[in-house]
Amino acid sequence: MTAAGTPWAAAPLSGGAKALVVYLMAGARTPELAEAAVEGGADIVEIGFPFSDPLADGPVIRRAAERALAEGMRTQACLECLACVAERVEVPLVPMTYSSLLEAYGYDRFATDAAAAGATGLIVADLPAGERPALRRIQLVAPTSTDERLRLAARETDGWLYLVTIAGTTGARESLSPALAGLAARARRATDLPLYAGFGISTPAHAAAAADHVDGVVVGSRALEAAEGGPGTLRAYVRSLRDALRA
Amino acid sequence: MSLPAPAKGLYGVYGGRYVPETLVPALDELEAAWRLAARDEAFRAELAGLGESYGGRPTPVTLAERFAPGKRLYLKREDLLHTGSHKLNNALGQALLARRLGKRRLVAETGAGQHGVATATVAARFGLECVVYMGSEDMRRQRPNVERMGLLGAEVRPVEFGTRTLKEATSEAIRDWIATVETTHYLIGSCVGPHPYPEIVRELQAVIGREARAQLLAAEGRLPDAAVACVGGGSNAIGLFAGFVADADVRLVGVEAAGAASLGAGRPGVLHGARSSLLADSDGQILDAHSISAGLDYPGVGPEHAFLRDSGRAEYVAASDEEAVAAFRHLARTEGIVPALEPAHALARVAELDAELIVVCLSGRGDKDLAEVLAQ
Numbered sequence: 308m309t310a311a312g313t314p315w316a317a318a319p320l321s322g323g324a325k326a327l328v329v330y331l332m333a334g335a336r337t338p339e340l341a342e343a344a345v346e347g348g349a350d351i352v353e354i355g356f357p358f359s360d361p362l363a364d365g366p367v368i369r370r371a372a373e374r375a376l377a378e379g380m381r382t383q384a385c386l387e388c389l390a391c392v393a394e395r396v397e398v399p400l401v402p403m404t405y406s407s408l409l410e411a412y413g414y415d416r417f418a419t420d421a422a423a424a425g426a427t428g429l430i431v432a433d434l435p436a437g438e439r440p441a442l443r444r445i446q447l448v449a450p451t452s453t454d455e456r457l458r459l460a461a462r463e464t465d466g467w468l469y470l471v472t473i474a475g476t477t478g479a480r481e482s483l484s485p486a487l488a489g490l491a492a493r494a495r496r497a498t499d500l501p502l503y504a505g506f507g508i509s510t511p512a513h514a515a516a517a518a519d520h521v522d523g524v525v526v527g528s529r530a531l532e533a534a535e536g537g538p539g540t541l542r543a544y545v546r547s548l549r550d551a552l553r554a
Numbered sequence: 555m556s557l558p559a560p561a562k563g564l565y566g567v568y569g570g571r572y573v574p575e576t577l578v579p580a581l582d583e584l585e586a587a588w589r590l591a592a593r594d595e596a597f598r599a600e601l602a603g604l605g606e607s608y609g610g611r612p613t614p615v616t617l618a619e620r621f622a623p624g625k626r627l628y629l630k631r632e633d634l635l636h637t638g639s640h641k642l643n644n645a646l647g648q649a650l651l652a653r654r655l656g657k658r659r660l661v662a663e664t665g666a667g668q669h670g671v672a673t674a675t676v677a678a679r680f681g682l683e684c685v686v687y688m689g690s691e692d693m694r695r696q697r698p699n700v701e702r703m704g705l706l707g708a709e710v711r712p713v714e715f716g717t718r719t720l721k722e723a724t725s726e727a728i729r730d731w732i733a734t735v736e737t738t739h740y741l742i743g744s745c746v747g748p749h750p751y752p753e754i755v756r757e758l759q760a761v762i763g764r765e766a767r768a769q770l771l772a773a774e775g776r777l778p779d780a781a782v783a784c785v786g787g788g789s790n791a792i793g794l795f796a797g798f799v800a801d802a803d804v805r806l807v808g809v810e811a812a813g814a815a816s817l818g819a820g821r822p823g824v825l826h827g828a829r830s831s832l833l834a835d836s837d838g839q840i841l842d843a844h845s846i847s848a849g850l851d852y853p854g855v856g857p858e859h860a861f862l863r864d865s866g867r868a869e870y871v872a873a874s875d876e877e878a879v880a881a882f883r884h885l886a887r888t889e890g891i892v893p894a895l896e897p898a899h900a901l902a903r904v905a906e907l908d909a910e911l912i913v914v915c916l917s918g919r920g921d922k923d924l925a926e927v928l929a930q
């Protein structure tokens with residue numbers, strides 16, 4: 308297990324394959340779901356630490372957060388969940404959460420304890436580049452980001468850059484955002500780091516189309532829906548994405 | 555006379571910009587437009603002109619001798635402003651900003667419905683599209699304002715999850731903005747949210763304090779001992795305080811709803827784009843607020859108030875639902891003025907205040923609250 312902040316993702320994946328990142332909400336079943344996702348071909352697992360007011364999230368992840376909180380998934384329980392996942396799978400693990408949790412837990416303490424529990428990176432959805440630069444984390448950029456902000460995010464990011472494909476919240480969309488191609492081209496000029504695209508990607512066809520522009524894709528809302536059906540359903544869904552990325 | 559402009563949107567350790575990246579360029583653009591507008595004579599003149607000819611400014615101050623015998627209590631009559639509350643001051647200013655930004659669509663959140671009505675009103679006045687998010691519980695308890703917004707041509711979108719009140723309405727308005735940011739201006743209703751909103755809203759509401767200060771000096775030949783206002787997000791309070799903050803002898807008193815005392819019972823946290831004092835648990839999860847007043851029923855507060863509290867320049871106290879309803883009824887009976895439930899909280903703390911000459915911001919009128927109060 309690599310330490311937090313190690314630029315593990317900068318290493319090319321085997322055979323130039325595209326990376327597949329799967330988001331799961333922290334909860335009692337997350338370890339077995341993460342295992343299924345990895346069996347299906349996930350290269351990285353993001354683990355949502357639920358927040359009561361998730362501004363960047365659409366209804367699917369918001370509702371999953373509400374359920375997780377109702378089941379008691381507070382920060383300590385999420386860190387324990389992360390450690391359990393780390394025991395089951397070998398892939399990089401990235402907690403994704405909101406500033407309010409870090410405020411309450413302490414930003415440094417959170418980074419330290421998450422790394423100790425097996426995190427290899429961190430995403431904070433409402434902490435844009437420029438805010439709290441001392442906290443190492445994967446930065447997000449969006450179609451609205453200026454070139455100057457792309458460069459700032461690329462300088463500050465940890466390992467890879469997360470391209471938000473759309474102006475909007477998380478959640479499945481019918482088609483791949485037409486804004487991705489332009490954003491990816493601008494991001495390439497700003498950095499040599501890997502670019503992974505997320506938000507709105509849900510089908511194998513989206514994944515394949517996105518992979519024409521970037522080095523990896525992130526699936527969230529649709530993965531949570533598949534996870535509802537249990538490990539088998541999730542594994543099959545992830546495998547369909549994996550196959551599309553290989554093709 | 556106003557408060558110093560914050561550096562990078564920070565008020566001590568509060569404020570900032572805790573938002574998804576998608577919004578950051580729009581906030582930069584808004585800040586740039588605001589800086590230009592604030593220095594632009596034509597912008598200021600147009601806003602002041604609209605305040606007068608459309609809003610009815612200056613609003614008077616009224617001496618309330620029967621409500622507060624033994625004191626000299628002046629009510630700053632924002633209830634007489636067009637649309638019935640101070641919210642219009644902010645909505646007018648931001649509508650002019652939206653026009654400068656070339657944005658044709660306004661999105662807003664509302665609790666009591668007063669900010670939604672103010673936004674719907676300026677949208678009608680300037681020919682802009684308008685969507686207002688409102689919790690379904692608030693739609694129930696502030697029915698007249700829902701109907702007014704519809705009449706004004708705004709679309710009211712109910713928010714049916716979580717608390718079904720202002721907190722969730724604000725989150726949904728921000729989510730809408732994330733998806734529509736290139737064509738839409740988010741017309742936030744209080745001095746909350748990411749930088750530069752707290753500063754913009756304070757400056758647009760500062761007209762309350764500017765007028766009140768001059769009016770008190772004219773009427774009494776001296777400054778008040780205390781300036782008092784209710785605090786939900788804190789915009790009418792920060793507007794009133796702006797007029798007196800440089801006068802060290804004037805006490806600044808904010809009154810929160812007892813079940814929504816983000817300053818009195820809060821802890822530092824991040825909500826809706828800013829770091830402030832919030833009702834949150836030890837894990838940073840936001841707690842539900844509870845107040846009979848939909849406009850105060852919010853677990854957060856503007857970052858500048860958290861700063862004024864910590865610095866000791868302003869003090870914050872609370873009033874219960876029952877105390878607010880009693881003050882609501884008492885003002886009606888003694889002065890022939892029906893206040894909104896929000897400023898009724900401020901009125902509830904006046905009698906025991908160790909001050910003789912007092913100005914209270916009567917931030918809005920109470921028509922919207924009649925059904926709720928009569929049902930008590």
Ligand SMILES: Cc1ncc(COP(=O)(O)O)c(C=O)c1O
Pocket residue numbers: 639640665666667668669743744745784785786787788789790791848849850894896897917918919
């Ligand atoms: C009349 C009135 N006063 C006060 C408030 C509270 O807002 P703020 O604290 O921003 O003034 C509201 C909010 O809806 C209101 O309608």
